Amino acid sequence: MPSPVRAPNVSGLLAGYQPLPNVADEMIDPSGAVRPGWESLLRKLDQIGPEKLATRFAKASQYLHDAGVYYRVYDETGTQEREWPLAHIPLLIDEHDWQSITRGLAERADLLEDIVADIYGENRLIGQGLLPPDLIASNSEYLHAVAGVKPASGHFLHFCAFELGRAPNGRWWVLGDRTQAPSGAGFALENRVASTRALADVSASMNVHRLAGFFKEFRDSLQAQVKNPQGRAAILTPGPNNETYFEHAYIARYLGFMLLEGDDLTVSKGKVMVRTVSGLKPVDVLWRRMDAAYMDPLELKADSWIGTPGMVGALRQRSVSLVNALGSGILETRALLAFLPAISNAMHGRDLALPSIATWWCGQDKERRHVMDHLDQMMVGPAMSRQLPFEDMGATALGAGLDDGARSELLARLKDDGRSLVGQEAVKLSTTPVYVDGKLEPRPFVLRVFAARTKHGWSFLPGGFARVGLTLDTAAIAMQRGGQAADVWITSSGPVGKDTLLPREDDAFRRNVPGTLPSRAAENLMWMGRYIERAEGTARILRACHARHAEAANRELPLLAEMRTYLKPLGVDLDSAIPKGLSRSIDGAMLSASRIRDRFSPDGWLALRDLSKTIHRFHDVVAAGDDTTRAMTIVLRKLAGFSGLVHENMYRFTGWRFLEIGRRIERSIGMARILATLSRPDAADGALEMLLEIGDSVMTHRRQYSVYSGRLSVLDLLALDPLNPRSILFQLEALKTEFGLLPARDSSTEMPVLMKKVLRLHTDLAIMEASELTPDKLHGLAYEIGVLSDTISDTYFA
Secondary structure, X not given: OOOOEOOOOOOHHHOOOOOOOOOOEOOEOOOOOEOOOHHHHHHHHHHHOHHHHHHHHHHHHHHHHHOOOEEEEEEOOEEEEEEOOEEEEEEEEEHHHHHHHXXXXXXXXXXXXXXXHHHOOOOHHHHOOOOOHHHHHOOOOOOHHHOOOOOOOOOOOOEEEEEEEEOOOOOEEEEEEEOOOOOOHHHHHHXXXXXXXXXXXXXXXXXXXXXXXXHHHHHHHHHHOOOOOOOOEEEEOOOOOOOOHHHHHHHHHHHOOEEEOHXXXXXXXXXXXXXXXXXXXXXOEEEEOOOHHHXXXXXXXXXXXXXXXXXXXXXXXXXXEEEOOOOHHHHHEHHHHHOHHHHHHHHHOOOOOOOEOOEEEOOOHHHHHXXXXXXXXXXXEEOOXXXXXXXXXXXXXXXXXXXXHHHHHHHHHHHHHHHHEEEEEOOOOOEEEEEEOOEEEEEEEEEEEEEEEEOOEEEEOOEOOEEEOOOOOHHHHOHHHOOEEEEEEEEOOOOOOOOOOOOOOOOOOOOOOOOOOEHHHHHHHHHHHXXXXXHHHHHHHHHXXXXXXXXXXXXXXXXXXXXXXXXXXXXXXXXXXXXXXXXXXXXXXXXXXXXXXXXXXXXXXXXXXXXXXXXXXXXXXXXXXXXXXHHHHHHHHHHHHHHHHHXXXXXXXXXXXXXXXXXXXXXXXHXXXXXXXXXXXXXOOOXXXXXXXXXXOHHHHHHHOOOOOOHHHHHHHHHHOOOOOOOHHHHHHHHHHHHHHOOOOOOOOOOOHHHHHHHHHHHHHHOOOHHHOOHHHHHHHHHXXXXXXXXXXXXXXX
């Protein structure tokens, strides 16, 4: 650690701050002096003042809320989304300390690469007695299917993370290595954006290293591995139910990569292909965020529903490069830490510059006896589990905290089944200040450092992410147990580079090949459009019905009875102020949007989430009648806002077309059905007026049909008018245009079936007279338009 600086006073945020006894603190040294960098930070925070500081921190949290940053938490009740918990005071690390850390980690990453290459290659480490065979052969992370398979890139490891803690003497320990599918880099970016929102002036004056350069280098290194002219790099996610799915979507959007699920991929002739609306397209590089065992149900975990059959076969043919290679998760085995010192000396001829926490595998007599004799200084846990016991303290016993019975039980288990256990030094993590109710308090933390392989060697994300305990309990550091995340500032004594992902003025660029929209994304976009339009149609009907209920104070009006019958098959209960059918439509749109977060703007997501919250809030406070009328007006206004965002801001290419197609299909079906019900000659009194309200065409009808006004004029306006954006003909005209611009799925010169169907529907309707539009014909038209949706699915999504 750098030499300390004496604090000039103990006023402001520093007042009352008490480092824990016998525990290193990042801000205060044992003599009570403020360490370099922290003094400047404290002075600037005190200058801002407590009220303005609280306001700034609230804005940072609001940004994370508005951006929809979340972390999925699993508990006994199931899963739930938890808003990202930012610890607002950054962790400061001097760049000289940081350089020492990264040099040690680069050395460690190279060692891990050599180890995993040997495990899946020549097995010299086992042959020389440096690794026990049991740790490999009985390890669930050892994948027999990829033994002997050499990665296409030439490397097993491309992106790693390391968990670090600081010892009481100031040295850094490595608590764990993350090589399976390391998470957190995207959250580090959001941490930085949020903390900069609050403390932009402070970070600028402290010369904090920026993060963008790291991601640019790694993006470029992945793109360099793309060999096929039509190939691409993509991120592979387990899907929206994964705890860090937000990060997968965020990184994909940030780097400009496709975000794919296992179902999006297929293996054809030994090559990995993505199903797109333009057909199969090759994928050369996959940054996997999925555990290796789930990648291929044919050769790995047979019950995996999220993998891609044939993936291992493609790896054998070296047609795709994975980040990281399958099987590299074995490096996270806790017991492996016990053997790293000897392996480092044997393979690289030196001790590790950054040591792991002391670890003893209890499958060896001498090591087992040492653990048993020093149990009070030990943490004992499963040998094959992931490193860093703070992830799940429930599986780890702290020797000093055991009662006599538990102690005897653990000693007996060590004696009988030592091979399945490891002992590790019971570490005391250093603390960093957190902001609690206007003051600073110490909390334990774990620093997570990210490394990426580039053409220049290992590159390190300069700070960005630390997990900080919510309490003084180290078990509460894990995010699943309520931990917080802090930004990490690597500070310099001089100006730092202005790294950005934007290209320089003279950089060459390549526009992505059009038509690379994955079929799953297109399907979700279409259904999001349908759900949004369905919600709007339902809200318009509810507003019209409850307005009449309020005016007549009679819910048994014949017109309302007709509407009750009409709505029931659609899952909408007219007697409920906010029926579940409306909520389900909004929830359906949210679900579809959640599956394409990488293609959905933060503003659009915020608008959708606000709409969902509005609907669910109305459930408890809105009564039938006038209350519901006003509530539906609010809902329609928010829906219009969302539609405006989409219309004005979404790039007009294939994704937008499927969203637009979904809206047009749903609107035309809804209009045909409501016309069939309310335009009957024997419809209840007031039906035509209600139709015009639902079709948002009252004013237009008055202007267009000032002389004649009746059932046929309403049918003409809402079904046959090509200029009315609510008419069925208008929707078919729009569908005809959009279908003509969709990617062709074959090289045939014959007109596609989809285009034939919409042209026939459009032509038949365009030449009709209003008097020909009987209820039966309108119902038949709604059915045929529904068939269009099925044809789209068969053509582009199957």
